Amino acid sequence: MNSIKEDIENLRDEIRQHNYRYYVLNDPLIADYEYDRLMAKLEAMEKAHPELITPDSPTQRVGGEPVKGFPTVAHEIPMLSLANTYSQEELEEFEKRLRHLMPEEDFEYVVELKFDGIAVGLLYKDGVLVRGATRGDGERGDDITSNLKTVRAIPLRLVQKEGLPVNVEVRGEVFMSRSGFKKLNRIRENAGEKVFANPRNATAGSLKQQDPRETARRPLNFSAYYLRVTEPDSEQLALTTHLESLHRLRELGFPVSRHTRLCKSMWEVLDACMEWETKREEIDFEIDGLVIKVNDLSQQSALGYTQKSPRWAIAYKFKARQATTVLKAIHLQVGRTGTVTPVAVLEPVFLAGSTISRATLHNEEEIHRKDIREGDTVLIEKGGDVIPKVVSVIDEKRPSGTRPFRMPKICPVCGGPLVRSEEEAAVRCDNVSCPAQVQRRIEHFASRQAMDIEGLGGAMVKLLLENQLIEDFGDIYRLKKEDLIDLERMGEKSAGNLIRAIADSKQRPLDRLIFALGIRHVGSGAAVLLADRFESLFRLQKAESQELDAIDGIGPTMSRSIVQFFRQPQNQTVLEKLEKAGIRMEEKRKKRSGIFDKKTFVLTGALTRFTREGAAELIESEGGKISTTVSRNTDYVLAGEKPGSKYRKALDLNVEIMDEDTFIGLLEKSRKRPFPRSSQLGMEL
Numbered sequence: 283m284n285s286i287k288e289d290i291e292n293l294r295d296e297i298r299q300h301n302y303r304y305y306v307l308n309d310p311l312i313a314d315y316e317y318d319r320l321m322a323k324l325e326a327m328e329k330a331h332p333e334l335i336t337p338d339s340p341t342q343r344v345g346g347e348p349v350k351g352f353p354t355v356a357h358e359i360p361m362l363s364l365a366n367t368y369s370q371e372e373l374e375e376f377e378k379r380l381r382h383l384m385p386e387e388d389f390e391y392v393v394e395l396k397f398d399g400i401a402v403g404l405l406y407k408d409g410v411l412v413r414g415a416t417r418g419d420g421e422r423g424d425d426i427t428s429n430l431k432t433v434r435a436i437p438l439r440l441v442q443k444e445g446l447p448v449n450v451e452v453r454g455e456v457f458m459s460r461s462g463f464k465k466l467n468r469i470r471e472n473a474g475e476k477v478f479a480n481p482r483n484a485t486a487g488s489l490k491q492q493d494p495r496e497t498a499r500r501p502l503n504f505s506a507y508y509l510r511v512t513e514p515d516s517e518q519l520a521l522t523t524h525l526e527s528l529h530r531l532r533e534l535g536f537p538v539s540r541h542t543r544l545c546k547s548m549w550e551v552l553d554a555c556m557e558w559e560t561k562r563e564e565i566d567f568e569i570d571g572l573v574i575k576v577n578d579l580s581q582q583s584a585l586g587y588t589q590k591s592p593r594w595a596i597a598y599k600f601k602a603r604q605a606t607t608v609l610k611a612i613h614l615q616v617g618r619t620g621t622v623t624p625v626a627v628l629e630p631v632f633l634a635g636s637t638i639s640r641a642t643l644h645n646e647e648e649i650h651r652k653d654i655r656e657g658d659t660v661l662i663e664k665g666g667d668v669i670p671k672v673v674s675v676i677d678e679k680r681p682s683g684t685r686p687f688r689m690p691k692i693c694p695v696c697g698g699p700l701v702r703s704e705e706e707a708a709v710r711c712d713n714v715s716c717p718a719q720v721q722r723r724i725e726h727f728a729s730r731q732a733m734d735i736e737g738l739g740g741a742m743v744k745l746l747l748e749n750q751l752i753e754d755f756g757d758i759y760r761l762k763k764e765d766l767i768d769l770e771r772m773g774e775k776s777a778g779n780l781i782r783a784i785a786d787s788k789q790r791p792l793d794r795l796i797f798a799l800g801i802r803h804v805g806s807g808a809a810v811l812l813a814d815r816f817e818s819l820f821r822l823q824k825a826e827s828q829e830l831d832a833i834d835g836i837g838p839t840m841s842r843s844i845v846q847f848f849r850q851p852q853n854q855t856v857l858e859k860l861e862k863a864g865i866r867m868e869e870k871r872k873k874r875s876g877i878f879d880k881k882t883f884v885l886t887g888a889l890t891r892f893t894r895e896g897a898a899e900l901i902e903s904e905g906g907k908i909s910t911t912v913s914r915n916t917d918y919v920l921a922g923e924k925p926g927s928k929y930r931k932a933l934d935l936n937v938e939i940m941d942e943d944t945f946i947g948l949l950e951k952s953r954k955r956p957f958p959r960s961s962q963l964g965m966e967l
């Protein structure tokens with residue numbers, strides 16, 4: 283029978299193995315919860331036998347009491363920094379210098395990622411982590427051993443086997459993944475705490491915690507890039523190349539980057555630099571450049587050091603992507619769909635290859651959350667996407683007399699009122715003749731599912747607007763053949779065709795006209811309901827929201843949006859134009875018995891061409907009803923992709939299952955017109 287001591291040690295080894303698979307090989311064998319169970323078991327055993335606890339036990343990551351300040355410690359060998367380069371030319375000069383210093387030699391280089399984190403040095407004695415320190419001024423750093431022990435990627439104990447040293451110094455970078463950083467900030471935001479500006483700040487802040495229990499909660503990671511064997515007799519363990527030391531580091535249990543590359547010439551180095559300039563966005567952590575190191579360790583020692591940095595290595599830095607500048611004003615930008623976005627007007631700064639003078643602020647909430655004010659000095663960042671964003675305000679630099687941002691009440695482009703939609707953070711301009719949106723609105727008006735004006739597509743609308751022949755869709759009906767003939771690429775015949783298509787559209791059914799207006803949230807299904815109920819655009823215009831709410835299939839969001847739309851004076855003007863042009867505004871509607879008359883539907887799974895609300899609206903417009911549970915009274919289950927338990931229930935109860943294509947086929951047959959490829963229901967106009 284094993285002694286308790288052996289059992290405990292075996293369990294520790296098992297856990298260390300899993301750590302190794304997870305952090306070093308990136309290939310875990312067990313799920314997180316199984317790992318947690320092993321840890322819990324070890325904790326329980328150690329609790330029963332506290333005399334058997336060793337400092338390198340996996341349970342001892344969070345030990346010790348909170349400290350006041352960290353003692354400083356001297357590095358056995360200084361932790362130097364690297365000389366920086368920013369261009370191909372500077373890298374070529376680096377190589378020239380090497381050749382000058384060692385004219386007889388050829389060089390191979392190892393290119394590594396330059397992690398944007400915090401450099402630390404770790405000392406292991408007899409295989410156990412005894413000290414971990416920050417770089418500090420290079421000579422002396424802070425002893426943050428108890429915090430570093432909480433970083434699970436850092437082994438508390440070296441893997442020990444024949445041919446591997448037990449006394450070493452390992453250097454590397456503690457960093458935080460982008461995803462971990464985002465999650466951490468989300469938690470802090472919810473707790474009302476200040477968020478970190480970037481993963482590097484978050485890492486630095488986490489390592490500075492006085493209480494290691496707090497550090498343990500932060501998603502810190504580690505990557506090793508330097509090994510020094512400190513054994514007294516280390517001859518047989520001697521390393522000859524840097525690449526070899528990286529392999530050895532991995533064998534000892536340290537995570538080592540897999541993006542490291544051996545380059546046989548400076549050409550290959552330059553290629554790698556170019557490649558990573560864009561590839562950097564694809565990895566889940568931030569790097570601020572590459573580090574180029576001479577591979578041969580005897581060459582390294584022959585080259586030696588300058589005062590500040592090794593002669594055998596150099597950093598190639600990417601162009602900075604963050605900068606600080608003054609935010610001069612907050613302007614509003616009106617998008618093609620009417621969404622109003624606040625934009626920061628900046629004191630121009632040069633950043634990563636271009637001059638930045640504007641940055642997005644997303645929405646009002648975001649501005650208040652970050653308390654961004656005109657006059658502030660702000661940190662801006664160019665991320666993976668091209669539009670720069672404002673990361674945070676530099677509080678210390680706020681001038682006196684600034685005021686919190688207030689969202690204006692009118693559209694800066696057309697002067698129309700701005701409306702706040704309650705279901706999103708955005709503010710919108712709903713004026714159909716707002717110049718910022720008019721192109722898109724006219725395109726929608728003329729589209730196949732709306733007024734169906736053949737020949738009036740995007741390019742044509744653009745041309746008409748540019749030539750000031752129209753200002754909104756109310757003007758389409760005033761166009762004359764003579765206006766069109768002079769336009770680019772317009773002949774007598776095509777002008778005639780377009781005028782005819784426009785005239786033909788005057789008699790479209792009322793529901794199409796209602797849909798064509800582009801009232802937010804009103805799709806083609808809802809338009810049918812409204813046309814059937816009011817049989818007149820004038821009556822619809824006067825409808826109050828209670829009256830609209832009472833219609834089966836029209837919800838409060840839609841009714842609010844309808845009332846808002848008709849209340850707008852600019853929209854009323856456009857409607858008058860339509861009326862004058864002789865568009866059919868009233869229509870006696872036949873009481874259609876819908877194809878789904880009195881049928882009960884249950885929806886399940888993800889539909890690809892409709893939102894659920896959209897599909898429900900259509901079913902109701904065809905006389906059907908929606909229910910949430912499948913029973914014997916259900917007529918159809920409309921099943922999308924990955925249907926759930928309702929699908930199974932339908933099979934059990936022998937309820938007819940309808941797929942999306944069949945559903946669309948039936949609707950198209952009933953309405954004698956094709957369906958748009960993507961849902962027009964609840965579509966974003």
Ligand code: IVH
Nearest residue numbers: 362363364394395396397401455507573592
């Ligand atoms: S080598 C003498 N390799 O860059 C060798 N440093 O400016 C010096 N860093 O303080 C370090 N990734 O924080 C090296 N793959 C890497 C690195 C790296 C990030 C940081 C480290 C160091 C700074 C040097």
